[in-house]
Amino acid sequence: MPTPVTLNIRRAVGDTPAFSETVDLDTLTPKARAFAEAIHASAGHGPVGILCATGKTKGDNPNFRYQYGTGPEADAIAAQPVTVVICPTPLRADSVTPPEEWLERQAHGLALDVYPIAGSRDSLTTLDERVPSADAARDDRCLFLDAVRGYLADTHGIVMGPTAWGLLWKAGNLPAPRHYALNGRLPLWHVDDIDAYATRDYERWTVSQVADFLGYTGSAATATARKRLSRWGLDAVGRAPGRGGESLYAADQVQAAQAARPGRGRHGADRREDGRFS
Numbered sequence: 001m002p003t004p005v006t007l008n009i010r011r012a013v014g015d016t017p018a019f020s021e022t023v024d025l026d027t028l029t030p031k032a033r034a035f036a037e038a039i040h041a042s043a044g045h046g047p048v049g050i051l052c053a054t055g056k057t058k059g060d061n062p063n064f065r066y067q068y069g070t071g072p073e074a075d076a077i078a079a080q081p082v083t084v085v086i087c088p089t090p091l092r093a094d095s096v097t098p099p100e101e102w103l104e105r106q107a108h109g110l111a112l113d114v115y116p117i118a119g120s121r122d123s124l125t126t127l128d129e130r131v132p133s134a135d136a137a138r139d140d141r142c143l144f145l146d147a148v149r150g151y152l153a154d155t156h157g158i159v160m161g162p163t164a165w166g167l168l169w170k171a172g173n174l175p176a177p178r179h180y181a182l183n184g185r186l187p188l189w190h191v192d193d194i195d196a197y198a199t200r201d202y203e204r205w206t207v208s209q210v211a212d213f214l215g216y217t218g219s220a221a222t223a224t225a226r227k228r229l230s231r232w233g234l235d236a237v238g239r240a241p242g243r244g245g246e247s248l249y250a251a252d253q254v255q256a257a258q259a260a261r262p263g264r265g266r267h268g269a270d271r272r273e274d275g276r277f278s
Contacts, residue, residue: 002026005040009047009090009099016093020045023099025133029181029188032100032107034116034137041127042119049085049120051127053138055113056082084114085126104181107137108144112151112191115140142179142188151191156198164233164257171256203251206240210254222246232257 003025012018025033038050058064059078068074088106091097107116115137118127143151149165152158160168168174175197177187205213211225229249234257236247 005036006045007036007039007099008045009039009102010093010095011090013092013094018090018093021099023103027100028103029107029140029142029179030133030136031110031115031140031142032103032181034131034133035107036103037131037133038116038119040119041129041131043122047088047090048123049087049126050116051118051120052084052086052110052114053117053134054082054084054111055138058082083117085120086110087123101182101186104186105144108142108181108188109147112141112143141191143191143194144186144188148189148194151194152198155195158198158237159235161233163231164235164253167232167257167260168253171260173252173256202253204237204248205251205254206246206248208246209251210249213254214258229254232261 004022005025006020006022008018008020010018010021023036025036028036035050039045039047042048042050057078058080059075060082061067064078065074068077091099091102115134117130117134117137119131120126145165149160152160165174175189175193178190178193179188180186181188207222207225207229210229211217211221214225214228216222216224234249234253237250238248239245240248
């Protein structure tokens with residue numbers, strides 16, 4: 001049986017008034033379900049404020065002991081969870097985005113350890129009663145694509161734009177989604193798979209090695225290789241030791257991008273000299 005809830009997540013735009021919608025909770029991922037439950041429990045069934053757990057305690061603050069000292073009372077305070085209240089921007093009333101998609105993107109766009117636990121009575125007061133899916137939301141460790149790229153940058157220092165992701169995905173170099181939301185329209189990657197990719201064992205090539213692999217020769221070989229890497233959106237993963245050490249690139253990414261590139265040059269040429277086809 002469906003589990004319907006009423007949500008008021010649309011804001012009036014011009015002559016188009018705000019309106020309420022019914023969403024079936026059973027069609028949502030756990031994190032999005034908890035998000036919807038929090039909105040439904042809030043005043044007017046609207047996104048006036050969603051109380052979220054962060055997976056942290058007050059004791060995690062590096063300045064905690066300086067502020068509270070030590071002892072049983074300080075230890076009790078240190079164990080208290082840190083929460084945040086988020087106020088998501090409502091959908092426009094004239095938007096064609098379905099409420100389910102808005103919920104999934106809002107929920108899986110949160111920081112990995114942040115998840116909804118309660119709604120709000122008003123913009124200043126949160127509710128004490130936890131939403132039924134709070135624990136399931138805590139265990140929902142999936143991210144949608146934009147959040148995956150942000151996680152790679154923030155957690156692993158790996159910058160990967162849309163161009164690089166597209167090439168590497170086409171070549172099968174990236175992990176596959178663990179789940180699909182919205183009837184298969186929204187792929188979701190599990191953080192464990194992203195961590196495994198970021199910490200994989202891979203060979204590192206200097207830009208000279210990249211140039212040789214790509215078939216560039218002559219005095220402009222490395223410069224041409226850098227331009228190609230830039231077009232692919234591949235960032236360096238380090239630098240070779242020494243004052244004149246060259247930038248290092250992930251060899252498997254270079255190989256994958258080369259394999260997935262559109263076209264293979266004019267007239268079937270596969271070598272370049274001074275940055276030009278020979």
